[in-house]
Structure formats: structure tokens, C-alpha cells
Amino acid sequence: MPNYTVQLTAPIGNYPFSRVRVSLTSAAHTQQTQELTFTPQARTKARTFTIANGTWNLRITGAGFAPINEANINVAGDATNAKDLSVIFYSLHTDRDRNGTVDLAVGARNSRTPENISFGPNGMGAIIPVNCNQDGGNTGAGYTDNQDNHVNGDNDLNSGVAHLKITRQSFGPPADTPPGWGLRLRISPAGQGEAPASRHFRIFDGIANNSAEILGPETVATEIPQDKAIVGAEKTYGIEAVRFAGQGFESGRAIIGLLVVQPEVAGLNTAAYYFIEHVMAARWIANHHQQTVTGIYVEQGNNNQFRTDLGNAVAADANPYNPLTLATPDTAAQTNIPYLNGNAWNNFTAAGQPGLPTATPDQWLRDTMVSGYSSWPGNGGDIERKDVFMKAHRWHHLQNWVYQTLLDRDIGIFYPAAGSADAINDGNSGGNISVTPPVRKSHLIGTTDYRFGRIYYGHHRESTLDNSSRQFLAAQNMQAPIVLNADWLRVGHVDEMMTFVKANNPGNPFKRWKLLVASPARAYQILRDNQVAHGNATLLARPPQSPGNLTPNFAGFPAQGTADASATITDFLGNGQAQTKWLNFDGYREYTYQQLRTWNINGIEKVITDNVDKMKGAFDLGNADIIKVPVIFIPEIRIDGAFGLTDKIDFWTNGADGGFNIYPGRNSGFRCSALTGDMPNLFSGNNHLFIPKPFGPWVIDNTVANNGYDLFEDDLQQQIANLGNGLTCDFIDDWDYYHAHHGEIHCGTNETRAPFNGQVAFGNARFNNWWTALDG
Structure with missing residues (x-):
């Protein structure tokens, strides 16, 4: 029989x-x-078939190769049939190396x-903006x-939408893409057990304004065909992330994936080959x-004097930023919050809530959202880079x-819950x-x-953060x-017990800070040191502040059902009846x-120290890194439940002593609030600290400004001055609108940075961007 060589x-x-x-086929035989594999060194290959004389059909197929079909070949002896092959293929591309340009390498x-998303200077894997x-x-x-489901204008196109590209390449003799070939675009989860990836990313049909979603949250399918004629030599798609990593999207x-169907290779429903791009959503920091600080927010409420005082302090801060941006919850229209x-x-309506909040004053900017950004x-x-607030x-x-006014071109909002x-x-x-600032463990x-x-x-x-x-x-x-225990606080917020301020430390970039911690022990030590x-x-009273006014006409503060909570150092160190009370279900x-x-000294101080010890276990934190800030706390409400022996402050004291022999935050103990102004609950500016006035013991001294000074203010101011980094302490009266409602300046403000x-x-320079700063 003849040898027929292809x-x-x-x-x-x-x-x-x-x-x-x-393949050689014949009706009669x-x-x-046979299969051939080419290499760069051997681009010409031959296969010899021993076949009978007669009429044969030749078929050459392969993934990425244009098929050849030659019919009715008459074989009547040894022969050679030489063919030049054409390669036509489609590939998928993203900005894998993160240089701002789609990588066209196949x-x-x-x-x-x-294969794996990586970080560092040579990290790989396209980062997709969360366009919020x-x-x-x-x-x-x-x-x-x-x-x-659309691209929202030119600015959105330029800054909020990344690019994804399909390209067509060909080699060898010119050939058209066979009509039976197909292209399919698919998106899939990268992490096991995660929700469909189309709920996390959206792919648009182009990169022009109003380009529409073809795969994404509002598309039921996770795979969609693409027209080869429209793709042409190349087509660029827009892509955005719908959400940050989180629940159901942990990775x-x-x-x-781009799936290329060549029916002659793998059938009509199976890809002959595919390319997959591994991408990730940008992170929130x-x-x-x-x-x-680049901007500061505060509510426009019944707080005119506070806003004036805060505005004056802001104007004196370094690296000037915009004056106060005023939030107006009392006039904002009810605005729905969308969720997928x-x-x-x-x-969305939160569990247990009847509907949207009404237009009512609400001073707690900090509690509403968490300041951050994404890049x-x-x-x-x-x-x-975009300023992005996490909606609490x-x-x-x-x-x-927040949703009607704050959300705009420059500010993004993301609500995990x-x-x-x-x-x-x-x-x-x-x-x-x-x-915390940068720290090292x-x-x-x-x-x-x-x-x-x-x-x-x-x-x-008692105090939990939602899942x-x-x-x-x-x-x-x-x-x-780092998870702390705020059960002992009535409001249950960590900013009531500690915060960080800047400190000079040129030799160690991971220790350019001090931790300010509320300390009843320090408060009472100051009282003891000044008793004689x-x-x-007097504590808890507004002293006369006008120069020349020598009359100590103090205005005491109301607290917990009492008209005047003010008292002297001698009172606080005695055993008389306290002016304040705690609220039981049947009254004060x-x-x-x-x-x-x-x-305070044995209970509150201990629970705060326990939290500081948790911080010490989480990063390098020593006693020299801590500034104790004088604050006195009071019990607010009692926690139900039986106590154990380890819950008692003093083992030898019989029983709970009405809650005063139980560590705060435990059964039969109290949840608490600051009595004096909670100075750690401050706003940290650029070189100014905006600190709530503590209204600690006021010493009358007509030889100094304001005819006296606050011992608690003086103590903190001296400790800050000892840092030698030029921080200025601005003590601001926030008592009526904030402190009396269980908050302070930090609670009532928010900012961009x-x-x-x-x-x-x-x-x-690698530490400028998070994707190059991270290792591995």
C-alpha cells in the first residue's frame, strides 16, 4: 500500500x-x-500514513490552529502533501503587574x-477598584x-473602572476566524464556599460613558457569549468591584475566564482552550x-459655642484644612440604603427597625462611620485614591x-452590614x-x-461588634x-478608654506614638497630692474664666438625676454621700x-489595665509608651446575673457591695461612664489635640490667666509637653451637648486624612502603596 506523507x-x-x-478518512476504509507537536526548533513536522489507493479526505485540527479540510484526494501511490498552518487565537488581559496599563503578554x-495573587515590589494580580x-x-x-449597571460619567470611567481586554492574534498565512468558533466570558469565585463572583464584580461591555453591565450583580448568568466580529482585533471592557472583601467574599x-470554543477540536459545548485572569478587589484601609487631617466634620446642632471653639482650634492647626464641614441630619431627607x-x-432596613430614621438631630459623627480610604x-x-467611610x-x-449629602464624587461609602x-x-x-499607628510585634x-x-x-x-x-x-x-473588652462601659466604645498621639522617635518608625489611657488611679493621685x-x-463646675473676675462663682453640672454634681477635692477623698447616683430599674x-x-482605683483601673495588657500582647508596647490620663468614672447601670468569686474586686469583702465590689462589666457589676471629661476621647489633629475639658479640680489663682487652672488639664498638658514634639493641647468645653450624653469630642467629629x-x-518607596508594601 502507498505511503502518504502529510x-x-x-x-x-x-x-x-x-x-x-x-486525520485521513475514506468511505471505503x-x-x-496521528498527532504532531511542534517546537520552536522544529516547526516543520511530517507524519506518514500507510493507506490504500482511493479517495481520501484530509482534516487538520488543533486548539489555536485554523482547521484545514481538504476533500477528495486521489491516492494512487506514494505522495507528500505539504501544508502551511495558520494560528488564530484569542486571549484575555488585565493590568497584572499594576503599572496602569493592561498587560498584553499572553x-x-x-x-x-x-496562579496566586502576590504583593511586594514584584507582586502580580490586577487590583480592581471598589467603585463606591x-x-x-x-x-x-x-x-x-x-x-x-452603567459606567457613570467620564470621571467614573477614568478613576473608578479598571480595564479588561480580549485580543485576537494570528500567525502564518492570512485566515479568517472560522464561523463556528465561539467566545465566552465567564466570572467565577476564587475562594471556596464564596457567593457567586458576579455579585462582587461587574464587567461592562466597553469603557465609554453609560457602558452597560454584561456580567455582574444584575445578570443572572455567570457566563456570556461574545461576538467575534465585535471583538475584532481587540476589545476593551470596563470592570469594577461591587464590594470589598468580607462576609461571603472572604478572599x-x-x-x-475567556473560553474559546472550536467545535472541530472539543465540540460545541466545551472550550478548546481558555485563559483566566486572577483579580482582586482593592482593599479598604x-x-x-x-x-x-484634610477635613473635619461636625453636626450643626444646638452646639454653637462648641463649633466656634472647635473651629478656632482647627484654624490654628498645622497643614491648614477646610473649615468645619457641617452635617445636617435634622434637615436631610430620608434616604434609602441599597443592598444586593x-x-x-x-x-435595606436593619433588623428590628421600623423603617428609615427620621430627620432629627444626631451629633455622633464618629459612631456613624469609620474614616478610611481605598487606593x-x-x-x-x-x-x-478615594476617601471611603465604612458605614457603621x-x-x-x-x-x-451620609447617603444624601456626604456621598459624592470625592467621598465613597461602604456599608458591610x-x-x-x-x-x-x-x-x-x-x-x-x-x-493604632504603625506598630511592630x-x-x-x-x-x-x-x-x-x-x-x-x-x-x-455586653458590648459586641456586628459580625x-x-x-x-x-x-x-x-x-x-485586636479585640478588647468594652463591656464595662455603658456605651461600650474603645475610644472612651484609650487613643494614640504622635511622639518623636526618629530611630524607630514603629514607635512614633504614645498611647493615652484613661486612669482613675492617676486622677485620685492628683487629688491626694493636692488635698492639703x-x-x-471644685470639680465638675465651670469656673469663672474672665480676667479680673475674682469671685469664685462656680456653675455646677447636673448629672444622673442631681441638679449639681460639683464637689471639692476634700469631698472626693472623704466618705460623704456622693452627688451622683446610679440608675436601677426602680430609680436612682x-x-x-x-x-x-x-x-475606681481597684475596679475600673484593673479592667483598663487588662485591655492595655491585650495591646501589649498584640504589639511592642511598654509602660514607657503609655501616658496615664486622669479620668474618674461613675456607675450607670447594673448588669443582671450572679457573680463568681473571680468577679469580686476584694475577695474578703462580703458580697457585691451593691455592685461596688464587682469588676465593671461583669454580672452584678456596673457598666460605666466618665464623670469628669473623658480626655482620651479627643480629636488628634496635625499638631493640635482637641481635648474635652475635664472639669477637674479648679485651683483659684488670680496671678494666672483665667484666674486659675484645672489640675487634670495641667497634668495632661505637662505630659504632652514632655514629649517635645510641639503638640498643642486645646481644651474645649463639650459638656452640655456631648459629655452629658455619654460622648466627647472624638465621638462628635469625624475626618478625612x-x-x-x-x-x-x-x-x-515600596511602602507608599499597600500592594507593594505588603510582603509575599
Whole structure:
């Protein structure tokens, strides 16, 4: 029988295909098939078939190769049939190396590129912006740009939408794409057990304004065909992230696949080959106090004098920023909060709430949202950055203003708990979520550096942070959370017991801070130290402040059902009846100053120290890094339940002593509030600290300004001055509108901050951006 040789020449070029199948068929004889594999060194290969004389059909197929079908070949002896092959293939591309340009290098065929998302200077994997601001006029009130199915204007296109590209390449003799070939675009989860990736990312049909969603939250399918004629030589798609990593999206990643169907290779329903791009959503980073303040927010309420005093302090701060931005919850229209319910956006109402909050005063800016930002590689090579507030799971009046007014082109909003069944409670508030500056944890071998700081929040039994927010914070994998116990506080917020201020330390960028901690022990020590000289000094009263006014006409503060809570140092160190009371279900209960004192020094101080010890276990924190701030606390409400022996402050004292022999936050003990102004609950500006006036013991001294001074203010001011870093303490009276309602300046303000300058702090440009700063 004749030897029939088929000689094939693959084209010169760089393409990821090398294998073809050669088949000879005849109506009268058995089909014969052989395969050939090309290499760059051997682009011409031959296969010889021993076949009978007669009429044969030749078919050459292979993934990425244009098929050849040659019919009615008359074989009547040995012969050679030489063919030049054409390669035609489609590939998928993103900005894998994060330089602002889509990478046109062909990724790994039938695999994902990169295999794993990585970080550092050579990290790989496209970062997709979470497009949660509001650029265009084609979104509804309360909707962010990634909560509708269109590109929202040119600014949205330029800064909020990344690019994804399909390209067509060909090598060898010119050939058209066979009509039977098909393209399919698919998006899938990258993490096991995660919700469909189409709920986390949206792909648009182009990059022009109003380009529409083809895969995403409002598309039921996770795979969609693409017209080869429209794709042409290349087509660019827009892509945005609908949400940050969090519950049901713990990985923060997705895989986007281009499936190429060649029916002659694998049939009509199976891809002959595919390319997969491994992408991730940009991360959210909470701001810390070493970042420069760029804007400050406060409610416009019945707080005119406070706003005046705060505004004057802001005007004196370094690196001037905008004057106070006023929030107006009392006039903001009720605004729905959208959330994704399956494949549709619905209006969210928190569990147990009757509907949207009404237009009513609400001064707690900090509790409503958490200050932060998100950044990513921009399309033109610049770094894009957006201020993004995490909406806390708090259902109060300010949220209408947040979604109606604050949300705009420059400010994004993300609400992790929207759509969840998480319950509303005080522990969910933004005041219960704070951030350390950059810190380091030393181990027996090596160290762990937290260059963006660490989040810390209270989460225990009485005061808990909702599950959605906790999962969101953990999933960012940037600022590993530290969990504290705020059960002992009535409001249950960590900003009531500690905060960080800047400190000079040129030799150690991880110790350029001091931790301010509320300390009843220090408060009472100051009282004892001044009892002899200033026993009549009055606490909890506004002293005369006008120069020349020599009359000590104090105006005492009301507290807990009493008209005047003011008292002297001698009173606080005695055993008389305290002016303040705690609230039981059947009314107010009295106690003595001795009970209050012993409970503060041995109980409150201990629970605060326990929290400081948790911080010491989380990063390098020594006693020299801590500034004790004088604050006296009072019991507010009693916690039901039986106590155990370890719950008692003094083992030898019989029983609970009405709650005063039980550690705060435990069964039969109290949840508490600050009696004197809670100075750690301050606003940390650029070189000014805006501190709530403590109204500690006022010493009358007509030789100084204001005819006297506050011993608690003086103590903190001296400790801050000892840091030698030029911080100015501005003590502001916030008593009536904030302190009397269980909050202070930090609770009543919020801010935007510039990104932390990691290059300056750590001496290397890689630390400017989170994706290059992270290791691995």
C-alpha cells in the first residue's frame, strides 16, 4: 500500500499552541489519525500514513490552529502533501503587574494568571477598584456608582473602572476566524464556599460613558457569549468591584475566564482552550492619627459655642484644612440604603427597625462611620485614591445625611452590614473601632510589622461588634484586628478608654506614638497630692474664666438625676454621700465617695489595665509608651446575673457591695461612664489635640490667666509637653451637648486624612502603596 506523507509547517511566532491532529478518512476504509507537536526548533513536522489507493479526505485540527479540510484526494501511490498552518487565537488581559496599563503578554493557557495573587515590589494580580463613590448623575439618591449597571460619567470611567481586554492574534498565512468558533466570558469565585463572583464584580461591555453591565450583580448568568466580529482585533471592557472583601467574599478575589470554543477540536459545548485572569478587589484601609487631617466634620446642632471653639482650634492647626464641614441630619431627607438581594438592589432596613430614621438631630459623627480610604493602580499609571467611610451598623438619623449629602464624587461609602440580619447595638458604632499607628510585634525569631497600624475594637459579651463589620475588617488582611473588652462601659466604645498621639522617635518608625489611657488611679493621685494645698478646689463646675473676675462663682453640672454634681477635692477623698447616683430599674441609687473611689482605683483601673495588657500582647508596647490620663468614672447601670468569686474586686469583702465590689462589666457589676471629661476621647489633629475639658479640680489663682487652672488639664498638658514634639493641647468645653450624653469630642467629629507617607516613614518607596508594601 502507498505511503502518504502529510508535512505541516507551523508559523513563526510566539503563541501558546503546538499540537495538531491529522486525520485521513475514506468511505471505503478505516479512518487513520496521528498527532504532531511542534517546537520552536522544529516547526516543520511530517507524519506518514500507510493507506490504500482511493479517495481520501484530509482534516487538520488543533486548539489555536485554523482547521484545514481538504476533500477528495486521489491516492494512487506514494505522495507528500505539504501544508502551511495558520494560528488564530484569542486571549484575555488585565493590568497584572499594576503599572496602569493592561498587560498584553499572553498568560498561561488553560491556567490562571497569576496562579496566586502576590504583593511586594514584584507582586502580580490586577487590583480592581471598589467603585463606591458617586460620580455621575445617572445614579439614584443613596446609590454608589457600583450599585447600578452603567459606567457613570467620564470621571467614573477614568478613576473608578479598571480595564479588561480580549485580543485576537494570528500567525502564518492570512485566515479568517472560522464561523463556528465561539467566545465566552465567564466570572467565577476564587475562594471556596464564596457567593457567586458576579455579585462582587461587574464587567461592562466597553469603557465609554453609560457602558452597560454584561456580567455582574444584575445578570443572572455567570457566563456570556461574545461576538467575534465585535471583538475584532481587540476589545476593551470596563470592570469594577461591587464590594470589598468580607462576609461571603472572604478572599476578595475572582477568576475571569475567556473560553474559546472550536467545535472541530472539543465540540460545541466545551472550550478548546481558555485563559483566566486572577483579580482582586482593592482593599479598604482605616486611617490612623499619624496621617495628616484634610477635613473635619461636625453636626450643626444646638452646639454653637462648641463649633466656634472647635473651629478656632482647627484654624490654628498645622497643614491648614477646610473649615468645619457641617452635617445636617435634622434637615436631610430620608434616604434609602441599597443592598444586593440576589440579583436585584433592594432597600435595606436593619433588623428590628421600623423603617428609615427620621430627620432629627444626631451629633455622633464618629459612631456613624469609620474614616478610611481605598487606593489602586489607575488606568494611566497614576495611583488612584478615594476617601471611603465604612458605614457603621448604626441605625440613626445621621445616615440620611451620609447617603444624601456626604456621598459624592470625592467621598465613597461602604456599608458591610447592609442586607444582613445583624442586630443593632451600641458596640457596632464607629467609636468602637479605632486604629493604632504603625506598630511592630517582636517574636523570639524575627518581627511582624504592621505598617498601616492595627485596628482595635471592643467585642465581648455586653458590648459586641456586628459580625458583618468584623468579617469585613478581618478580610482586608491589612490591619489585623485586636479585640478588647468594652463591656464595662455603658456605651461600650474603645475610644472612651484609650487613643494614640504622635511622639518623636526618629530611630524607630514603629514607635512614633504614645498611647493615652484613661486612669482613675492617676486622677485620685492628683487629688491626694493636692488635698492639703487645694482641698477646696471644685470639680465638675465651670469656673469663672474672665480676667479680673475674682469671685469664685462656680456653675455646677447636673448629672444622673442631681441638679449639681460639683464637689471639692476634700469631698472626693472623704466618705460623704456622693452627688451622683446610679440608675436601677426602680430609680436612682446612692453611694458614698469612698465606694466610688475604691471602685475606681481597684475596679475600673484593673479592667483598663487588662485591655492595655491585650495591646501589649498584640504589639511592642511598654509602660514607657503609655501616658496615664486622669479620668474618674461613675456607675450607670447594673448588669443582671450572679457573680463568681473571680468577679469580686476584694475577695474578703462580703458580697457585691451593691455592685461596688464587682469588676465593671461583669454580672452584678456596673457598666460605666466618665464623670469628669473623658480626655482620651479627643480629636488628634496635625499638631493640635482637641481635648474635652475635664472639669477637674479648679485651683483659684488670680496671678494666672483665667484666674486659675484645672489640675487634670495641667497634668495632661505637662505630659504632652514632655514629649517635645510641639503638640498643642486645646481644651474645649463639650459638656452640655456631648459629655452629658455619654460622648466627647472624638465621638462628635469625624475626618478625612491624607494617605500615610510610607516612603518617608520607612525610607523606601515600596511602602507608599499597600500592594507593594505588603510582603509575599
